[in-house]
Amino acid sequence: MARNITPKGQDYSQWYLDIIKVAELADYAPVRGCMVIRPTGYSVWEEIQQKFDMAFKETGHVNAYFPVLIPNSFLEKEAEHVEGFSPECAVVTHAGGEKLEEPLVVRPTSETVIGHMYSKWVQSWRDLPLLINQWANVMRWEKRPRLFLRTSEFLWQEGHTAHATKQEAIEETEKMLEVYRRIMTEELALPVIPGIKSEGERFPGAEETYTTETMMSDTKALQAGTSHFLGQNFSKAFDIQFQNKDEQMEFAWTTSWGVSTRLIGAVIMTHSDDDGLILPPRIAPKKVAILPISKDESRAEEVLLPKARELGDRIESIIGLHHVDVDRQFHMRPGDRFFYHLQKGVPLRLELGEKEFEKGTVRAVRRDTGEKLDLSWEGLETAVSELLETIQRDMLEKARAFREQNTYSASSLDELKQIVETKGGFVRAYFGGTKEDEKAIKESTGATVRCFPLEDQDKTGRCFYTGKEGCRLAILAKSY
Amino acid sequence: MARNITPKGQDYSQWYLDIIKVAELADYAPVRGCMVIRPTGYSVWEEIQQKFDMAFKETGHVNAYFPVLIPNSFLEKEAEHVEGFSPECAVVTHAGGEKLEEPLVVRPTSETVIGHMYSKWVQSWRDLPLLINQWANVMRWEKRPRLFLRTSEFLWQEGHTAHATKQEAIEETEKMLEVYRRIMTEELALPVIPGIKSEGERFPGAEETYTTETMMSDTKALQAGTSHFLGQNFSKAFDIQFQNKDEQMEFAWTTSWGVSTRLIGAVIMTHSDDDGLILPPRIAPKKVAILPISKDESRAEEVLLPKARELGDRIESIIGLHHVDVDRQFHMRPGDRFFYHLQKGVPLRLELGEKEFEKGTVRAVRRDTGEKLDLSWEGLETAVSELLETIQRDMLEKARAFREQNTYSASSLDELKQIVETKGGFVRAYFGGTKEDEKAIKESTGATVRCFPLEDQDKTGRCFYTGKEGCRLAILAKSY
Missing domain, CATH: 3.30.930.10 (Bira Bifunctional Protein; Domain 2)
Structure with missing residues (x-):
């Protein structure tokens, strides 16, 4: 692949x-x-x-x-x-x-x-x-x-x-x-x-x-x-x-x-990352992929697949119908099958190989972190459902931390310009200018006023552009 | 109203x-x-x-x-x-x-x-x-x-x-x-x-x-x-x-x-009928309307309404969320409130007046037939759910009977023409003509070939238009 x-x-x-x-x-x-x-x-x-x-x-x-x-x-x-x-x-x-x-x-x-x-x-x-x-x-x-x-x-x-x-x-x-x-x-x-x-x-x-x-x-x-x-x-x-x-x-x-x-x-x-899509579990149409894997294709079909289906049904009874993909692409190599679900952003992959089958476990691989865990068949539906919620929380936290790491402050146009050019990100700055000022700022920096955040409504300060006092805090950034 | x-x-x-x-x-x-x-x-x-x-x-x-x-x-x-x-x-x-x-x-x-x-x-x-x-x-x-x-x-x-x-x-x-x-x-x-x-x-x-x-x-x-x-x-x-x-x-x-x-x-x-819309229960967004009714508006609001809500919640637990409309249009006369839901096609109206309140019942009125029944609060959700299924079945049967009463047979163009002009309805006739024949039939009778019914696929006979033998049975009718 x-x-x-x-x-x-x-x-x-x-x-x-x-x-x-x-x-x-x-x-x-x-x-x-x-x-x-x-x-x-x-x-x-x-x-x-x-x-x-x-x-x-x-x-x-x-x-x-x-x-x-x-x-x-x-x-x-x-x-x-x-x-x-x-x-x-x-x-x-x-x-x-x-x-x-x-x-x-x-x-x-x-x-x-x-x-x-x-x-x-x-x-x-x-x-x-x-x-x-x-x-x-x-x-x-x-x-x-x-x-x-x-x-x-x-x-x-x-x-x-x-x-x-x-x-x-x-x-x-x-x-x-x-x-x-x-x-x-x-x-x-x-x-x-x-x-x-x-x-x-x-x-x-x-x-x-x-x-x-x-x-x-x-x-x-x-x-x-x-x-x-x-x-x-x-x-x-x-x-x-x-x-x-x-x-x-x-x-x-x-x-x-x-x-x-x-x-x-x-x-x-x-x-997402360089391997493909990553979807938050709550909006992922397929939240879990289960892959029965064996070098012996008939064992994969006849022994592992029915077990994978049973586990899939149990998981769907908790996370909802149609949300588990039981993979039967036996004509593909295991690595390609892994990659198939990985690229499509399925939050959790469960591998059921011969070794896992013997132990009564599955090997769970998180799409967001790549972390691997062995999960017992017993209570698997609960473990999977909890793991999906953990992934959901971690993805939000990761995105939030990234935003915070890339948020700066500026108190002058030069400063704004320098941040936008060298680092990018969100720039917090007091702003009280006009529509025309916004246009000029965009022309010289490429950034626009994204919004005045509601949570900063109480803060006022000196406008980075006009020098006026008592202005609201804004976020400026380049945008899509 | x-x-x-x-x-x-x-x-x-x-x-x-x-x-x-x-x-x-x-x-x-x-x-x-x-x-x-x-x-x-x-x-x-x-x-x-x-x-x-x-x-x-x-x-x-x-x-x-x-x-x-x-x-x-x-x-x-x-x-x-x-x-x-x-x-x-x-x-x-x-x-x-x-x-x-x-x-x-x-x-x-x-x-x-x-x-x-x-x-x-x-x-x-x-x-x-x-x-x-x-x-x-x-x-x-x-x-x-x-x-x-x-x-x-x-x-x-x-x-x-x-x-x-x-x-x-x-x-x-x-x-x-x-x-x-x-x-x-x-x-x-x-x-x-x-x-x-x-x-x-x-x-x-x-x-x-x-x-x-x-x-x-x-x-x-x-x-x-x-x-x-x-x-x-x-x-x-x-x-x-x-x-x-x-x-x-x-x-x-x-x-x-x-x-x-x-x-x-x-x-x-x-x-539907001359009073307004009639919807089959299974596709009716509001399947049941409950109307607390009292001349004493404060009693209606404070005593009957809470009971209506409780009954509504119990019914929704069986027939699904948002499918019950608890009517609190107390500014309207009871007759107008009845008519409001009747015109909108709500399959079942439940009236909760002072008399019913005393007896622990509701007066159920079917939209399709106008039939009235007294239903006890006890087990109301099951009774309502069953009644809705009865209404659904009866509506289908009524429509089917109507169709059968208005279905005729014809073996010549004259016969078709006469039925279409005097009675309307569906006309069953063997047909083996061309696209051009269909056009001519439409021009002379106003009817078109609606289909060759699947359930009559085994039947063949003499075409009412061309006289050819071995033709399929068709339904002809005027259509929307």
Whole structure:
């Protein structure tokens, strides 16, 4: 079996693409910038979807589906929105054999069309809050596509809510950010930093954008999900009015929030190594691979395989159906079989050779550390389940430690520039500049303001760029 | 509360739209022919999806995602396919602010782009079979849209498989038809008839199309799902070749099969009545509504409501989380509260009034029959769960009996014409004509050949149209 992975240290971008290739996660589509999510990649997405979808439902949200085509004129109703998205749109001009009267865009995001529908559905305060989410494909034409991170089409969820008061809408925006933080941290083992976006990085049409930022293993930042407080911008543009308890008409307050298949890119770049993909157990579709191994192929088939199946069933009774892969690729050499599961990121490999069979054990090999342990058949399901939780915790801790080791402070532009150029990583610095200042900082350093972390909200200090006092603490970094 | 439903007998089309409106299932989108699936409708779709998705996975299929945009030239590679789908396509001509070199169509179905990818993934017999399914939106421009039944955009699943032998591909086509039949019958309570399509009704590019046909409550037919044996048509058009065990190159044999949000339309039209929606319990998101009722609102809130919640929790422990709706719309009159759940199709309503509270019972009202029963709190969860299964069975039986009552036989065109005009329904007749004959029959009677039922495959007789002997038994009907 070929081990065709470019080392991370040699060419990070190529390493990333090689991981995707050997793990069969995705492929470029015939249309430039679009991707095919292959079954292995899609099954990771299904695991991720399930975690988020459950959390949305637990917090009172329901799913719906809005149309993929949006009249071009809708985008124009919100000034910042059209400026932000119009250049990235794919446009349908013909349909059913005829030229359309008005061009339609393939949705880049759905605030506009959902705003239009909400204006029909919302009449009274009794209709609020409206708490709707949609799982859908969206399209933003990419000049420099990269699988999962930037593709012209991607899959995502977009939550859209409408509320009677400003306070309630802000609470919703913050609540969904916290849902994102919790799932990214606990399930995807991404030690994300929740924070508020600077003016220059805000969603087009939002009053405030919240974000979760996380560090990739090349020390660059990646925005993993955002939650927007939209104020009354879209309710005014689309006339979402309701009669309040005093029988007065008011505009609703809206929010939107989304995560996408980009998260798969974040997981790959946070956890994987030069041998291939490493998946956190909680989102790994196959959490355990069991390999019956014998030089005597008929013994492997007839004696070891049934035992492997029995052990697999017992493990699935604890960790869930379809999560154990009993490997019967007997036509391959053991080393190639090991590597097959290793490249695909299966968190735990259990080898059942002749020696183990005699002793009533399996040889467990952790994907994240390579550590080997002998586990008895007795109580194997519990031991495996605990080991998977240990791997999950260790992966998060490793990523968190890496981020901390690569986080610096700066109090001047020169200092920021030097850190970004020589070390990379996250740079903590007080910042109180304008959108234009952000642009200038990006031009001279390559770094952008990633966010003002929520946990540092109480801290204020002297802006590293303008020298102004009383400014918030920001994190700056180069980013994906 | 308004009971704004046009009676079925007065205007069937309007009745159908009224049901969708009062049950808040869907709404027209601002783009002509497109729809918004509202939360209630989407939750029905989620239930339906889940049943099919589980069955696909149990039969060895995996999910993936292919791009929504397809180069126009791809469609042209399969002659019948382009002829069938090109006139219905929505076309993207501009993207990212520029005119595209080649127009892209929004997928009407994905045989072409999936064929293109399969040709890259399939090299050897070891790569086969490829058993992939995708859940996606597709677009076929509709001149006469009707919610769920014919919309320019709809949601569906499309399975696409590739096999080493013709026999295996035919078996797959038939296996998936049987999966469709089973789920439609058992879960959606649609007594579908599995059969084979005539030449004139075949999928563009298929060698054989299998279908499940079902009768709506106006006696018209609806095609509920199809499964296609594509032969080597697409593997030749897209060069899906593999090296067989003898190291010879061969073209693969492919299949495709799909069901869509149209199924929701089928469920509505099969089961609902003049009061509103009726959903089969197994796909009803809310299977039970419990209504604490008292003239004394504080007693309703403080005494009856907690009891209703307790009973609801016990019922959910058997029928599953989120499936019970504990109604606390105390601002509404009891009759309006009853009607609220009735219109939305909740299979079973449990009323907990003062009288029932005293006796330790609830008054159960079946949505399908209106039948009322008093059920004791003791063992309520089991009684409810059994009652839901009874409702499910009865709904299927009722639909089956209706179909049988409205099924006739014909042995001449005149006879067919007369039945279609005076009675409607399904007409069984031997048929051995050509595609052109089918067209002529449709023009003179309005009916089309729905299928040659699988269960009648052994029967042969004299064609009602051509007079030829030894022809297969067909079902003809007007259809959606």
